[in-house]
Amino acid sequence: MRQFCFGVDVGGTTVKLGLFQPDGTLVEKWEIPTVTQNSGEQILPDIAASIQEKMDHHEIQKEQVLGIGLGVPGPVASDGIIYGAVNLGWGIFNIHKELSDLTGLKVKAGNDATIAALGEMWQGAGRGYKNVILATLGTGVGGGIIIDGQILSGFKGAAGEIGHMHVQDNEEEACSCGNFGCLEQYASATGIVRMANKILRTSDQNSVLRTDEEGISAKLVFDAVKKGDALAIEVAEIFGKYLGTAMANVANIADPEIILFGGGVSKAGEIILQYINKYYVLYAFQEAKNIPLAIATLGNDAGIYGGAKLIIN
Incomplete structure:
Protein backbone atom coordinates (compact mmCIF):
# COMPACT_ATOMS: atom_id res chain seq x y z
CA MET A 1 0.00 0.00 0.00
CA TRP A 122 16.08 16.78 5.14
CA GLN A 123 16.05 17.85 1.49
CA GLY A 124 17.84 21.20 1.28
CA ALA A 125 21.20 22.83 1.98
CA GLY A 126 21.49 20.94 5.28
CA ARG A 127 21.14 17.52 3.71
CA GLY A 128 23.69 15.11 5.17
CA TYR A 129 23.90 16.97 8.48
CA LYS A 130 22.07 16.26 11.74
CA ASN A 131 22.96 19.42 13.66
CA VAL A 132 21.69 22.46 11.79
CA ILE A 133 20.84 26.07 12.58
CA LEU A 134 18.66 28.04 10.18
CA ALA A 135 18.21 31.81 10.43
CA THR A 136 15.30 33.13 8.36
CA LEU A 137 15.83 36.73 7.30
CA GLY A 138 12.53 38.17 6.13
CA THR A 139 10.26 40.90 7.44
CA GLY A 140 11.48 39.68 10.82
CA VAL A 141 14.19 37.25 11.88
CA GLY A 142 13.27 33.69 12.82
CA GLY A 143 15.35 30.69 13.67
CA GLY A 144 15.29 26.94 13.91
CA ILE A 145 17.69 24.63 15.70
CA ILE A 146 18.03 20.94 14.87
CA ILE A 147 20.06 18.77 17.26
CA ASP A 148 20.90 15.17 16.29
CA GLY A 149 18.16 15.28 13.68
CA GLN A 150 15.49 16.43 16.13
CA ILE A 151 13.84 19.83 16.56
CA LEU A 152 14.87 21.81 19.62
CA SER A 153 11.51 23.28 20.62
CA GLY A 154 11.77 24.11 24.32
CA PHE A 155 9.07 24.27 26.99
CA LYS A 156 6.51 26.28 24.99
CA GLY A 157 7.93 25.72 21.52
CA ALA A 158 9.69 29.08 21.48
CA ALA A 159 13.29 27.83 21.20
CA GLY A 160 15.21 29.35 18.30
CA GLU A 161 13.78 32.87 18.59
CA ILE A 162 17.15 34.30 17.60
CA GLY A 163 15.54 37.44 16.17
CA HIS A 164 14.89 38.64 19.69
CA MET A 165 18.38 38.13 21.05
CA HIS A 166 19.58 41.39 22.59
CA VAL A 167 22.49 42.73 20.55
CA GLN A 168 22.54 46.51 21.13
CA ASP A 169 22.31 48.36 24.44
CA ASN A 170 21.69 51.89 23.16
CA GLU A 171 18.78 51.35 20.77
CA GLU A 172 16.04 53.97 21.20
CA GLU A 173 13.44 52.45 18.86
CA ALA A 174 11.38 49.52 20.09
CA CYS A 175 11.35 46.15 18.36
CA SER A 176 8.02 44.61 17.33
CA CYS A 177 8.25 42.47 20.49
CA GLY A 178 8.44 45.58 22.69
CA ASN A 179 12.08 45.19 23.69
CA PHE A 180 14.97 47.33 22.47
CA GLY A 181 18.09 46.33 20.57
CA CYS A 182 16.88 42.97 19.19
CA LEU A 183 18.74 41.30 16.32
CA GLU A 184 15.60 41.63 14.19
CA GLN A 185 16.05 45.41 14.23
CA TYR A 186 19.31 45.09 12.28
CA ALA A 187 19.27 41.81 10.34
CA SER A 188 15.72 41.63 8.94
CA ALA A 189 14.65 43.18 5.65
CA THR A 190 12.87 45.93 7.55
CA GLY A 191 15.87 46.37 9.82
CA ILE A 192 18.22 46.79 6.86
CA VAL A 193 15.94 49.47 5.41
CA ARG A 194 15.74 51.17 8.80
CA MET A 195 19.52 51.28 9.11
CA ALA A 196 19.95 52.54 5.55
CA ASN A 197 17.49 55.38 6.07
CA LYS A 198 19.14 56.32 9.35
CA ILE A 199 22.57 56.53 7.71
CA LEU A 200 21.16 58.48 4.77
CA ARG A 201 19.77 61.09 7.17
CA THR A 202 23.10 61.56 8.95
CA SER A 203 25.52 61.24 6.02
CA ASP A 204 26.16 63.47 3.02
CA GLN A 205 28.05 60.91 0.94
CA ASN A 206 26.80 60.06 -2.52
CA SER A 207 24.90 56.80 -2.91
CA VAL A 208 22.62 55.12 -5.40
CA LEU A 209 20.29 54.61 -2.44
CA ARG A 210 19.47 58.34 -2.61
CA THR A 211 18.24 58.20 -6.18
CA ASP A 212 15.82 55.31 -6.14
CA GLU A 213 12.32 56.68 -6.66
CA GLU A 214 10.57 53.54 -5.45
CA GLY A 215 12.15 53.67 -2.02
CA ILE A 216 14.84 51.61 -0.36
CA SER A 217 14.58 47.84 0.03
CA ALA A 218 16.97 45.24 1.38
CA LYS A 219 17.42 44.00 -2.19
CA LEU A 220 18.39 47.48 -3.35
CA VAL A 221 20.92 47.77 -0.53
CA PHE A 222 22.70 44.53 -1.44
CA ASP A 223 22.50 45.29 -5.17
CA ALA A 224 24.31 48.52 -4.33
CA VAL A 225 26.85 46.61 -2.23
CA LYS A 226 27.65 44.47 -5.28
CA LYS A 227 28.34 47.69 -7.21
CA GLY A 228 30.72 48.96 -4.52
CA ASP A 229 28.44 51.67 -3.12
CA ALA A 230 30.16 52.93 0.04
CA LEU A 231 27.01 53.80 1.97
CA ALA A 232 25.38 50.46 1.17
CA ILE A 233 28.57 48.70 2.27
CA GLU A 234 28.34 50.56 5.59
CA VAL A 235 24.84 49.14 6.07
CA ALA A 236 26.05 45.66 5.14
CA GLU A 237 28.85 45.90 7.70
CA ILE A 238 26.38 46.72 10.48
CA PHE A 239 24.09 43.91 9.31
CA GLY A 240 27.02 41.47 9.29
CA LYS A 241 28.35 42.58 12.65
CA TYR A 242 25.12 42.00 14.52
CA LEU A 243 24.09 38.82 12.68
CA GLY A 244 27.57 37.29 12.68
CA THR A 245 28.02 37.95 16.38
CA ALA A 246 24.57 36.57 17.20
CA MET A 247 25.12 33.39 15.18
CA ALA A 248 28.48 32.88 16.89
CA ASN A 249 26.71 33.04 20.25
CA VAL A 250 24.08 30.53 19.10
CA ALA A 251 26.77 28.23 17.69
CA ASN A 252 28.70 28.38 20.96
CA ILE A 253 25.63 26.95 22.69
CA ALA A 254 24.21 24.57 20.05
CA ASP A 255 27.46 23.27 18.46
CA PRO A 256 26.04 22.91 14.90
CA GLU A 257 27.60 21.26 11.86
CA ILE A 258 26.30 23.96 9.51
CA ILE A 259 24.50 27.31 9.73
CA LEU A 260 22.02 28.23 7.00
CA PHE A 261 20.41 31.52 6.03
CA GLY A 262 17.00 31.66 4.37
CA GLY A 263 14.22 34.19 3.85
CA GLY A 264 13.96 37.07 1.42
CA VAL A 265 17.25 38.73 2.41
CA SER A 266 19.15 35.53 1.58
CA LYS A 267 18.15 35.95 -2.07
CA ALA A 268 20.99 38.48 -2.29
CA GLY A 269 23.17 35.37 -2.42
CA GLU A 270 26.67 34.58 -1.28
CA ILE A 271 27.57 38.25 -0.71
CA ILE A 272 25.71 38.34 2.59
CA LEU A 273 27.86 35.47 3.88
CA GLN A 274 31.10 37.43 3.61
CA TYR A 275 29.73 40.14 5.92
CA ILE A 276 28.26 37.60 8.36
CA ASN A 277 31.32 35.33 8.40
CA LYS A 278 33.69 38.26 9.01
CA TYR A 279 32.24 38.69 12.49
CA TYR A 280 31.17 35.11 13.05
CA VAL A 281 34.76 33.87 13.02
CA LEU A 282 35.80 36.60 15.44
CA TYR A 283 33.42 35.48 18.16
CA ALA A 284 32.70 31.78 17.61
CA PHE A 285 34.29 29.27 19.96
CA GLN A 286 37.36 27.66 18.46
CA GLU A 287 35.59 24.38 17.65
CA ALA A 288 32.84 26.23 15.76
CA LYS A 289 34.91 28.75 13.78
CA ASN A 290 35.32 26.65 10.66
CA ILE A 291 31.85 25.20 10.20
CA PRO A 292 30.21 26.13 6.87
CA LEU A 293 27.81 29.05 6.56
CA ALA A 294 25.53 28.62 3.56
CA ILE A 295 22.43 29.91 1.81
CA ALA A 296 19.30 27.75 2.23
CA THR A 297 18.11 26.19 -1.03
CA LEU A 298 14.45 25.20 -0.62
CA GLY A 299 13.14 28.77 -0.60
CA ASN A 300 9.41 29.02 0.05
Whole structure:
Protein backbone atom coordinates (compact mmCIF):
# COMPACT_ATOMS: atom_id res chain seq x y z
CA MET A 1 0.00 0.00 0.00
CA ARG A 2 1.43 3.36 -1.04
CA GLN A 3 1.79 5.86 1.75
CA PHE A 4 1.67 9.65 1.78
CA CYS A 5 1.86 12.62 4.11
CA PHE A 6 1.02 16.29 3.92
CA GLY A 7 3.29 19.24 4.71
CA VAL A 8 1.64 22.57 5.48
CA ASP A 9 3.16 26.02 5.97
CA VAL A 10 0.69 28.56 7.37
CA GLY A 11 1.59 32.13 6.45
CA GLY A 12 -0.17 35.42 7.03
CA THR A 13 -1.26 35.71 3.38
CA THR A 14 -1.23 32.18 2.00
CA VAL A 15 -1.14 28.61 3.25
CA LYS A 16 1.32 26.45 1.29
CA LEU A 17 0.57 22.73 1.13
CA GLY A 18 2.43 19.74 -0.25
CA LEU A 19 1.60 16.08 -0.81
CA PHE A 20 4.65 13.89 -0.24
CA GLN A 21 5.75 10.32 -0.37
CA PRO A 22 7.76 9.15 2.67
CA ASP A 23 11.02 9.16 0.70
CA GLY A 24 10.73 12.93 0.23
CA THR A 25 9.23 12.89 -3.25
CA LEU A 26 6.95 15.90 -3.70
CA VAL A 27 3.85 14.69 -5.53
CA GLU A 28 2.11 18.05 -5.73
CA LYS A 29 2.23 21.46 -4.09
CA TRP A 30 -0.38 24.21 -4.02
CA GLU A 31 -1.58 27.25 -2.07
CA ILE A 32 -4.81 28.54 -0.59
CA PRO A 33 -5.55 31.99 0.87
CA THR A 34 -5.12 32.52 4.61
CA VAL A 35 -8.45 33.85 5.84
CA THR A 36 -7.57 35.76 9.02
CA GLN A 37 -10.97 37.36 9.62
CA ASN A 38 -12.83 36.45 12.83
CA SER A 39 -9.67 35.51 14.68
CA GLY A 40 -8.58 33.12 11.92
CA GLU A 41 -11.40 30.69 12.67
CA GLN A 42 -11.58 29.51 9.05
CA ILE A 43 -7.88 28.69 8.57
CA LEU A 44 -7.90 25.11 9.87
CA PRO A 45 -11.24 24.18 8.22
CA ASP A 46 -9.89 25.52 4.92
CA ILE A 47 -6.73 23.42 5.30
CA ALA A 48 -8.79 20.33 6.11
CA ALA A 49 -11.06 20.87 3.09
CA SER A 50 -8.10 21.41 0.76
CA ILE A 51 -6.36 18.26 1.95
CA GLN A 52 -9.54 16.23 1.52
CA GLU A 53 -9.92 17.61 -2.01
CA LYS A 54 -6.42 16.43 -2.92
CA MET A 55 -7.00 13.04 -1.35
CA ASP A 56 -10.15 12.66 -3.46
CA HIS A 57 -8.32 13.82 -6.59
CA HIS A 58 -5.46 11.33 -6.10
CA GLU A 59 -7.80 8.60 -4.81
CA ILE A 60 -5.93 8.39 -1.50
CA GLN A 61 -7.62 6.70 1.45
CA LYS A 62 -7.12 7.85 5.04
CA GLU A 63 -5.29 4.67 5.97
CA GLN A 64 -2.64 5.56 3.38
CA VAL A 65 -1.89 8.93 5.01
CA LEU A 66 0.76 9.01 7.73
CA GLY A 67 -0.41 12.42 8.87
CA ILE A 68 -0.23 16.18 8.47
CA GLY A 69 2.78 18.19 9.61
CA LEU A 70 2.49 21.95 9.71
CA GLY A 71 4.49 25.02 10.56
CA VAL A 72 2.75 28.05 12.05
CA PRO A 73 3.99 31.57 12.88
CA GLY A 74 3.98 31.12 16.63
CA PRO A 75 5.35 28.91 19.42
CA VAL A 76 3.93 25.37 19.56
CA ALA A 77 4.63 23.02 22.46
CA SER A 78 5.16 19.30 21.94
CA ASP A 79 1.62 18.53 23.11
CA GLY A 80 0.16 20.68 20.31
CA ILE A 81 -0.68 23.77 22.34
CA ILE A 82 -0.03 26.89 20.26
CA TYR A 83 0.65 29.95 22.39
CA GLY A 84 -0.82 32.49 19.99
CA ALA A 85 -0.09 33.62 16.44
CA VAL A 86 -0.73 37.35 16.24
CA ASN A 87 -0.76 37.74 12.46
CA LEU A 88 -3.31 34.92 12.17
CA GLY A 89 -5.51 36.21 14.96
CA TRP A 90 -5.05 32.99 16.94
CA GLY A 91 -4.98 32.70 20.69
CA ILE A 92 -4.03 29.65 22.77
CA PHE A 93 -5.48 26.30 21.71
CA ASN A 94 -4.51 22.72 20.84
CA ILE A 95 -3.80 22.76 17.11
CA HIS A 96 -3.10 19.01 17.00
CA LYS A 97 -6.54 18.17 18.32
CA GLU A 98 -8.48 20.72 16.27
CA LEU A 99 -6.99 19.80 12.89
CA SER A 100 -7.09 16.09 13.70
CA ASP A 101 -10.78 16.37 14.59
CA LEU A 102 -11.40 18.09 11.24
CA THR A 103 -9.48 15.56 9.13
CA GLY A 104 -9.41 12.29 11.05
CA LEU A 105 -5.63 12.25 10.50
CA LYS A 106 -2.60 12.41 12.77
CA VAL A 107 -1.31 15.98 13.18
CA LYS A 108 2.01 17.43 14.35
CA ALA A 109 2.84 21.14 14.39
CA GLY A 110 5.74 23.42 15.18
CA ASN A 111 7.02 26.94 14.75
CA ASP A 112 7.37 27.81 11.07
CA ALA A 113 11.07 28.75 11.17
CA THR A 114 11.91 25.58 13.09
CA ILE A 115 9.92 23.47 10.64
CA ALA A 116 11.75 25.18 7.76
CA ALA A 117 15.05 24.22 9.40
CA LEU A 118 13.89 20.60 9.51
CA GLY A 119 13.00 20.79 5.80
CA GLU A 120 16.42 22.19 4.88
CA MET A 121 18.14 19.44 6.88
CA TRP A 122 16.08 16.78 5.14
CA GLN A 123 16.05 17.85 1.49
CA GLY A 124 17.84 21.20 1.28
CA ALA A 125 21.20 22.83 1.98
CA GLY A 126 21.49 20.94 5.28
CA ARG A 127 21.14 17.52 3.71
CA GLY A 128 23.69 15.11 5.17
CA TYR A 129 23.90 16.97 8.48
CA LYS A 130 22.07 16.26 11.74
CA ASN A 131 22.96 19.42 13.66
CA VAL A 132 21.69 22.46 11.79
CA ILE A 133 20.84 26.07 12.58
CA LEU A 134 18.66 28.04 10.18
CA ALA A 135 18.21 31.81 10.43
CA THR A 136 15.30 33.13 8.36
CA LEU A 137 15.83 36.73 7.30
CA GLY A 138 12.53 38.17 6.13
CA THR A 139 10.26 40.90 7.44
CA GLY A 140 11.48 39.68 10.82
CA VAL A 141 14.19 37.25 11.88
CA GLY A 142 13.27 33.69 12.82
CA GLY A 143 15.35 30.69 13.67
CA GLY A 144 15.29 26.94 13.91
CA ILE A 145 17.69 24.63 15.70
CA ILE A 146 18.03 20.94 14.87
CA ILE A 147 20.06 18.77 17.26
CA ASP A 148 20.90 15.17 16.29
CA GLY A 149 18.16 15.28 13.68
CA GLN A 150 15.49 16.43 16.13
CA ILE A 151 13.84 19.83 16.56
CA LEU A 152 14.87 21.81 19.62
CA SER A 153 11.51 23.28 20.62
CA GLY A 154 11.77 24.11 24.32
CA PHE A 155 9.07 24.27 26.99
CA LYS A 156 6.51 26.28 24.99
CA GLY A 157 7.93 25.72 21.52
CA ALA A 158 9.69 29.08 21.48
CA ALA A 159 13.29 27.83 21.20
CA GLY A 160 15.21 29.35 18.30
CA GLU A 161 13.78 32.87 18.59
CA ILE A 162 17.15 34.30 17.60
CA GLY A 163 15.54 37.44 16.17
CA HIS A 164 14.89 38.64 19.69
CA MET A 165 18.38 38.13 21.05
CA HIS A 166 19.58 41.39 22.59
CA VAL A 167 22.49 42.73 20.55
CA GLN A 168 22.54 46.51 21.13
CA ASP A 169 22.31 48.36 24.44
CA ASN A 170 21.69 51.89 23.16
CA GLU A 171 18.78 51.35 20.77
CA GLU A 172 16.04 53.97 21.20
CA GLU A 173 13.44 52.45 18.86
CA ALA A 174 11.38 49.52 20.09
CA CYS A 175 11.35 46.15 18.36
CA SER A 176 8.02 44.61 17.33
CA CYS A 177 8.25 42.47 20.49
CA GLY A 178 8.44 45.58 22.69
CA ASN A 179 12.08 45.19 23.69
CA PHE A 180 14.97 47.33 22.47
CA GLY A 181 18.09 46.33 20.57
CA CYS A 182 16.88 42.97 19.19
CA LEU A 183 18.74 41.30 16.32
CA GLU A 184 15.60 41.63 14.19
CA GLN A 185 16.05 45.41 14.23
CA TYR A 186 19.31 45.09 12.28
CA ALA A 187 19.27 41.81 10.34
CA SER A 188 15.72 41.63 8.94
CA ALA A 189 14.65 43.18 5.65
CA THR A 190 12.87 45.93 7.55
CA GLY A 191 15.87 46.37 9.82
CA ILE A 192 18.22 46.79 6.86
CA VAL A 193 15.94 49.47 5.41
CA ARG A 194 15.74 51.17 8.80
CA MET A 195 19.52 51.28 9.11
CA ALA A 196 19.95 52.54 5.55
CA ASN A 197 17.49 55.38 6.07
CA LYS A 198 19.14 56.32 9.35
CA ILE A 199 22.57 56.53 7.71
CA LEU A 200 21.16 58.48 4.77
CA ARG A 201 19.77 61.09 7.17
CA THR A 202 23.10 61.56 8.95
CA SER A 203 25.52 61.24 6.02
CA ASP A 204 26.16 63.47 3.02
CA GLN A 205 28.05 60.91 0.94
CA ASN A 206 26.80 60.06 -2.52
CA SER A 207 24.90 56.80 -2.91
CA VAL A 208 22.62 55.12 -5.40
CA LEU A 209 20.29 54.61 -2.44
CA ARG A 210 19.47 58.34 -2.61
CA THR A 211 18.24 58.20 -6.18
CA ASP A 212 15.82 55.31 -6.14
CA GLU A 213 12.32 56.68 -6.66
CA GLU A 214 10.57 53.54 -5.45
CA GLY A 215 12.15 53.67 -2.02
CA ILE A 216 14.84 51.61 -0.36
CA SER A 217 14.58 47.84 0.03
CA ALA A 218 16.97 45.24 1.38
CA LYS A 219 17.42 44.00 -2.19
CA LEU A 220 18.39 47.48 -3.35
CA VAL A 221 20.92 47.77 -0.53
CA PHE A 222 22.70 44.53 -1.44
CA ASP A 223 22.50 45.29 -5.17
CA ALA A 224 24.31 48.52 -4.33
CA VAL A 225 26.85 46.61 -2.23
CA LYS A 226 27.65 44.47 -5.28
CA LYS A 227 28.34 47.69 -7.21
CA GLY A 228 30.72 48.96 -4.52
CA ASP A 229 28.44 51.67 -3.12
CA ALA A 230 30.16 52.93 0.04
CA LEU A 231 27.01 53.80 1.97
CA ALA A 232 25.38 50.46 1.17
CA ILE A 233 28.57 48.70 2.27
CA GLU A 234 28.34 50.56 5.59
CA VAL A 235 24.84 49.14 6.07
CA ALA A 236 26.05 45.66 5.14
CA GLU A 237 28.85 45.90 7.70
CA ILE A 238 26.38 46.72 10.48
CA PHE A 239 24.09 43.91 9.31
CA GLY A 240 27.02 41.47 9.29
CA LYS A 241 28.35 42.58 12.65
CA TYR A 242 25.12 42.00 14.52
CA LEU A 243 24.09 38.82 12.68
CA GLY A 244 27.57 37.29 12.68
CA THR A 245 28.02 37.95 16.38
CA ALA A 246 24.57 36.57 17.20
CA MET A 247 25.12 33.39 15.18
CA ALA A 248 28.48 32.88 16.89
CA ASN A 249 26.71 33.04 20.25
CA VAL A 250 24.08 30.53 19.10
CA ALA A 251 26.77 28.23 17.69
CA ASN A 252 28.70 28.38 20.96
CA ILE A 253 25.63 26.95 22.69
CA ALA A 254 24.21 24.57 20.05
CA ASP A 255 27.46 23.27 18.46
CA PRO A 256 26.04 22.91 14.90
CA GLU A 257 27.60 21.26 11.86
CA ILE A 258 26.30 23.96 9.51
CA ILE A 259 24.50 27.31 9.73
CA LEU A 260 22.02 28.23 7.00
CA PHE A 261 20.41 31.52 6.03
CA GLY A 262 17.00 31.66 4.37
CA GLY A 263 14.22 34.19 3.85
CA GLY A 264 13.96 37.07 1.42
CA VAL A 265 17.25 38.73 2.41
CA SER A 266 19.15 35.53 1.58
CA LYS A 267 18.15 35.95 -2.07
CA ALA A 268 20.99 38.48 -2.29
CA GLY A 269 23.17 35.37 -2.42
CA GLU A 270 26.67 34.58 -1.28
CA ILE A 271 27.57 38.25 -0.71
CA ILE A 272 25.71 38.34 2.59
CA LEU A 273 27.86 35.47 3.88
CA GLN A 274 31.10 37.43 3.61
CA TYR A 275 29.73 40.14 5.92
CA ILE A 276 28.26 37.60 8.36
CA ASN A 277 31.32 35.33 8.40
CA LYS A 278 33.69 38.26 9.01
CA TYR A 279 32.24 38.69 12.49
CA TYR A 280 31.17 35.11 13.05
CA VAL A 281 34.76 33.87 13.02
CA LEU A 282 35.80 36.60 15.44
CA TYR A 283 33.42 35.48 18.16
CA ALA A 284 32.70 31.78 17.61
CA PHE A 285 34.29 29.27 19.96
CA GLN A 286 37.36 27.66 18.46
CA GLU A 287 35.59 24.38 17.65
CA ALA A 288 32.84 26.23 15.76
CA LYS A 289 34.91 28.75 13.78
CA ASN A 290 35.32 26.65 10.66
CA ILE A 291 31.85 25.20 10.20
CA PRO A 292 30.21 26.13 6.87
CA LEU A 293 27.81 29.05 6.56
CA ALA A 294 25.53 28.62 3.56
CA ILE A 295 22.43 29.91 1.81
CA ALA A 296 19.30 27.75 2.23
CA THR A 297 18.11 26.19 -1.03
CA LEU A 298 14.45 25.20 -0.62
CA GLY A 299 13.14 28.77 -0.60
CA ASN A 300 9.41 29.02 0.05
CA ASP A 301 9.10 25.21 -0.02
CA ALA A 302 11.18 24.67 3.13
CA GLY A 303 8.11 24.77 5.34
CA ILE A 304 6.13 22.10 3.48
CA TYR A 305 9.17 19.82 3.34
CA GLY A 306 9.71 20.34 7.06
CA GLY A 307 6.08 19.63 7.79
CA ALA A 308 6.28 16.35 5.92
CA LYS A 309 9.50 15.39 7.73
CA LEU A 310 7.86 16.17 11.06
CA ILE A 311 5.40 13.37 10.35
CA ILE A 312 7.94 10.96 8.88
CA ASN A 313 10.37 11.36 11.82
